[in-house]
Amino acid sequence: MKDKNTTYNSKRTSQSVAFWIFRFFSMLVVAILFLILSFIIYKGIGVINWDFITKMPENGMTEGGILPAIIGTLCLVGGSILFAFPIGVLSGIYVNEYAKNGWFIRFVRMMTNNLAGIPSIVFGRFGMALFVNYFKFGTSIIAGSLTLGLMVLPIVIRTTEEALKSIDDSFRHGSYALGASKLETIRRVTLPMAFPNIVTGLVLSIGRVSGETAPILFTAAAYFLPKLPSSITDPVMALPYHLYVLSTSGTDLEASRSMAYGTALVLVVMVLFVNLLANALRKFFSKKVKMN
Amino acid sequence: MYKIEAKDVNLYYGDFHALKGISMSMKPNTVTALIGPSGCGKSTFLRTLNRMNDLIESVKITGLVTVDGEDIYRKNINIDELRKHVGMVFQKPNPFPKSIFENVAYGLRVNGENNRSFIEDKVKESLVQAALWEEVKDKLKKSAFELSGGQQQRLCIARALAISPSVLLMDEPASALDPISTAKIEELIYELKTNYTIVIVTHNMQQAGRVSDHTAFFYMGDLIEYGETKKVFTNPDHTQTQNYITGRFG
Numbered sequence: 001m002k003d004k005n006t007t008y009n010s011k012r013t014s015q016s017v018a019f020w021i022f023r024f025f026s027m028l029v030v031a032i033l034f035l036i037l038s039f040i041i042y043k044g045i046g047v048i049n050w051d052f053i054t055k056m057p058e059n060g061m062t063e064g065g066i067l068p069a070i071i072g073t074l075c076l077v078g079g080s081i082l083f084a085f086p087i088g089v090l091s092g093i094y095v096n097e098y099a100k101n102g103w104f105i106r107f108v109r110m111m112t113n114n115l116a117g118i119p120s121i122v123f124g125r126f127g128m129a130l131f132v133n134y135f136k137f138g139t140s141i142i143a144g145s146l147t148l149g150l151m152v153l154p155i156v157i158r159t160t161e162e163a164l165k166s167i168d169d170s171f172r173h174g175s176y177a178l179g180a181s182k183l184e185t186i187r188r189v190t191l192p193m194a195f196p197n198i199v200t201g202l203v204l205s206i207g208r209v210s211g212e213t214a215p216i217l218f219t220a221a222a223y224f225l226p227k228l229p230s231s232i233t234d235p236v237m238a239l240p241y242h243l244y245v246l247s248t249s250g251t252d253l254e255a256s257r258s259m260a261y262g263t264a265l266v267l268v269v270m271v272l273f274v275n276l277l278a279n280a281l282r283k284f285f286s287k288k289v290k291m292n
Numbered sequence: 293m294y295k296i297e298a299k300d301v302n303l304y305y306g307d308f309h310a311l312k313g314i315s316m317s318m319k320p321n322t323v324t325a326l327i328g329p330s331g332c333g334k335s336t337f338l339r340t341l342n343r344m345n346d347l348i349e350s351v352k353i354t355g356l357v358t359v360d361g362e363d364i365y366r367k368n369i370n371i372d373e374l375r376k377h378v379g380m381v382f383q384k385p386n387p388f389p390k391s392i393f394e395n396v397a398y399g400l401r402v403n404g405e406n407n408r409s410f411i412e413d414k415v416k417e418s419l420v421q422a423a424l425w426e427e428v429k430d431k432l433k434k435s436a437f438e439l440s441g442g443q444q445q446r447l448c449i450a451r452a453l454a455i456s457p458s459v460l461l462m463d464e465p466a467s468a469l470d471p472i473s474t475a476k477i478e479e480l481i482y483e484l485k486t487n488y489t490i491v492i493v494t495h496n497m498q499q500a501g502r503v504s505d506h507t508a509f510f511y512m513g514d515l516i517e518y519g520e521t522k523k524v525f526t527n528p529d530h531t532q533t534q535n536y537i538t539g540r541f542g
Binding site for chain 2: 176
């Protein structure tokens with residue numbers, strides 16, 4: 001009896017020790033995030049006002065606003081989405097729904113994974129060689145968007161694939177058994193069911209794109225522009241690059257420090273907002289899928 | 293004239309010989325029960341009748357299967373068209389994540405039916421046939437997932453009936469349901485017999501005895517015995533059948 005009690009007690013002790021270890025590390029993660037956020041808010045909130053997000057930079061980027069950088073980032077994000085989403089979603093559908101398991105599909109998967117592993121600065125260099133120089137787009141929104149699009153393509157393909165994979169075959173079989181073709185089954189059953197998860201992945205990849213600096217460094221971003229872009233062949237300023245410039249190579253680093261933190265804050269808020277949007281969209285679409 | 297005829301059907305999953313020379317025929321407007329222990333090939337045989345086995349990779353089939361006298365494994369057959377004629381109800385209820393109405397209308401829509409009033413009539417008719425209309429008539433727009441398991445299964449039956457098949461395949465349609473829902477499904481099978489030829493796979497001996505006209509006993513990919521249900525259950529020709537039915541193995 002005594003022995004049993006001792007074993008029981010020691011088991012309980014190790015249980016609670018394990019519990020506290022797990023708990024400590026997950027708290028640590030949250031704490032780190034909070035630390036970063038509060039640091040940026042503390043340093044950056046001082047310069048945030050209406051002028052900061054609606055005006056052009058002035059006086060060697062030490063005063064004024066960051067409007068062109070915000071607009072530029074929005075353009076680059078929008079362009080890369082237009083390019084990456086259709087291609088990524090369609091090839092994700094192909095890989096999961098059509099292709100038979102064989103060497104080709106293993107090869108495609110391997111290539112997608114490798115593509116995801118390429119450092120973003122390499123994408124930047126490649127984009128410069130292909131889009132800026134070979135296609136002669138110059139340093140421009142289109143060249144930057146295509147480069148960013150290439151970079152998130154594997155994420156989009158993977159998300160689509162995983163979202164489709166999580167749907168039980170019984171739904172597909174039910175559809176085939178009613179005389180539906182594969183295409184109709186994808187269009188009317190599989191894709192609508194996978195949609196909430198696909199959308200989440202897509203929106204998260206937007207967050208990724210909006211924060212990347214290296215791919216646009218040689219392909220789209222400008223140090224300073226006195227006016228807003230008027231076509232897709234214009235170069236743009238972008239938030240992450242602007243932050244880099246203000247921190248390392250501004251005209252007066254000391255004077256533009258608070259501007260840099262303000263830029264960082266705007267960028268972080270933008271990404272957080274996109275993530276919240278992803279959540280809301282997923283909830284909205286999963287409700288919709290069940291209802292109709 | 294037979295509704296369904298299988299002649300010397302062999303089926304392989306890769307190297308595994310799952311069906312060994314099955315020959316059997318079914319008359320129109322009868323219920324045939326396929327019984328046997330797990331892995332005996334009864335579900336596999338059921339799935340050869342609407343070519344659902346095609347969806348599994350590395351399946352090979354030889355022999356002849358005809359529905360209404362037509363070889364369903366001939367080269368230029370339209371499989372979607374075949375599956376409209378040979379409906380199927382699965383073991384686990386699998387309604388689509390759509391409204392009750394849209395679930396039943398699905399088969400009509402994918403087959404190009406656009407006429408609203410026709411679809412509405414057909415949906416109602418099918419739900420009535422599947423003995424579900426009274427329970428759902430006020431909530432056709434609600435999600436099918438809100439129904440109970442038994443109701444979902446009857447919805448799946450209604451869904452299959454909506455495209456007017458002449459054969460209905462049922463793969464253990466009541467195995468995931470409670471006794472009351474099971475009784476309802478069995479009653480339904482009995483009524484559907486007047487309009488459809490039904491083939492049902494079941495693990496439940498009593499169920500086979502209650503609903504079927506003919507019973508086929510499968511064992512290890514062989515068709516051991518096939519005959520009138522009454523005879524198979526009371527005076528089978530083979531001792532294996534006898535043993536299985538009385539619960540001595542399986």
